[in-house]
Amino acid sequence: MTEAGKPGFSDCNNATLRRAARSLGRFYDDALAPSGLKSTQFGLLFQIHISDEPAMGAIAEALIMDLSALGHTLKPLIRDGYVETFPDKDDRRVKRVRLTPQGQAKLDEALKLWSVAQRQFEDKVGAEQAAKLRAALDAVADLDLGMPTVAPSS
Amino acid sequence: MTEAGKPGFSDCNNATLRRAARSLGRFYDDALAPSGLKSTQFGLLFQIHISDEPAMGAIAEALIMDLSALGHTLKPLIRDGYVETFPDKDDRRVKRVRLTPQGQAKLDEALKLWSVAQRQFEDKVGAEQAAKLRAALDAVADLDLGMPTVAPSS
DNA sequence: CTTAATTAGTGGCATATGCCACTGTCTGCG
DNA sequence: CGCAGACAGTGGCATATGCCACTAATTAAG
Numbered sequence: 001m002t003e004a005g006k007p008g009f010s011d012c013n014n015a016t017l018r019r020a021a022r023s024l025g026r027f028y029d030d031a032l033a034p035s036g037l038k039s040t041q042f043g044l045l046f047q048i049h050i051s052d053e054p055a056m057g058a059i060a061e062a063l064i065m066d067l068s069a070l071g072h073t074l075k076p077l078i079r080d081g082y083v084e085t086f087p088d089k090d091d092r093r094v095k096r097v098r099l100t101p102q103g104q105a106k107l108d109e110a111l112k113l114w115s116v117a118q119r120q121f122e123d124k125v126g127a128e129q130a131a132k133l134r135a136a137l138d139a140v141a142d143l144d145l146g147m148p149t150v151a152p153s154s
Numbered sequence: 155m156t157e158a159g160k161p162g163f164s165d166c167n168n169a170t171l172r173r174a175a176r177s178l179g180r181f182y183d184d185a186l187a188p189s190g191l192k193s194t195q196f197g198l199l200f201q202i203h204i205s206d207e208p209a210m211g212a213i214a215e216a217l218i219m220d221l222s223a224l225g226h227t228l229k230p231l232i233r234d235g236y237v238e239t240f241p242d243k244d245d246r247r248v249k250r251v252r253l254t255p256q257g258q259a260k261l262d263e264a265l266k267l268w269s270v271a272q273r274q275f276e277d278k279v280g281a282e283q284a285a286k287l288r289a290a291l292d293a294v295a296d297l298d299l300g301m302p303t304v305a306p307s308s
Numbered sequence: 309c310t311t312a313a314t315t316a317g318t319g320g321c322a323t324a325t326g327c328c329a330c331t332g333t334c335t336g337c338g
Numbered sequence: 339c340g341c342a343g344a345c346a347g348t349g350g351c352a353t354a355t356g357c358c359a360c361t362a363a364t365t366a367a368g
Contacts, residue, residue, distance in 0.1 A: 020291040
């Protein structure tokens with residue numbers, strides 16, 4: 001039992017990360033509320049915006065999210081007319097995504113609200129610190145913490 | 155430097171945080187899979203475990219999550235017999251929560267799986283770095299990025 | 309002691325995410 | 339060419355989270 005301190009406590013990297021995500025998510029959500037978009041939807045629209053009619057798989061990969069989850073998350077945005085999809089010319093399995101004019105307009109609107117929240121956040125923690133944190137988070141996200149028992153035989 | 159142009163890009167602290175959360179969440183989920191618990195459920199059981207028959211509100215506050223969300227998240231755990239609730243002796247509005255024996259056993263089981271994932275993660279990023287990251291995330295989570303237009307009038 | 313204001317949870321509704329099974333497409337082989 | 343296997347998405351199911359409206363219970367007034 002005396003294994004040098006509690007085995008767990010709030011040392012869980014994942015739990016800490018989720019907690020922060022809930023907290024920050026709420027903050028950004030509040031800021032974006034006037035636009036009617038959630039912070040997740042804003043992020044998704046933005047990702048589509050900076051990509052060139054990306055395939056769903058490409059978006060999912062960029063955001064490190066499950067393809068089916070992306071499909072589900074996309075539905076409200078399609079329903080509300082912010083996004084539309086169309087089949088790839090060369091591969092009918094591939095479905096590409098783009099913003100509609102309304103989607104573009106909504107994104108522009110949301111960007112203004114977002115920048116306020118973003119600035120407010122960075123004022124609190126410092127731009128330097130924030131950038132460092134994002135870098136660390138990106139590093140974590142891109143870590144290859146894949147499945148176990150994977151021995152690169154060759 | 156940022157590409158001196160786009161107002162946003164992936165500079166969104168929230169988007170970056172969520173992305174990392176999805177990535178890491180998946181990793182911990184995979185590790186905990188054999189126990190049948192999700193990483194979120196594990197975290198919740200643990201929080202209950204380290205508290206003393208906490209009231210729902212207390213748990214929600216500790217985890218920075220919406221009280222109703224907590225209620226929802228708790229349901230599967232109650233249904234599966236890992237957790238049980240009971241009214242507070244002095245205030246019947248308050249509902250307290252505790253682990254059942256099975257819940258305790260399940261937590262013990264999951265802790266073993268968790269520690270493997272935790273170690274694996276810290277081996278990758280370094281315990282130092284991980285601790286620093288958690289500290290930063292806790293700081294962000296506890297930031298008082300509250301509601302706007304708050305004038306300390308009276 | 310009644311009544312208003314406050315507090316703790318619940319339930320409904322909507323989005324966020326993931327996994328799995330399944331359906332079209334494509335591709336590589338024989 | 340024709341079929342097995344890889345690939346991209348879809349749909350169903352389950353959990354995660356939040357907000358809002360509402361109820362029950364406690365406390366603060368008067």
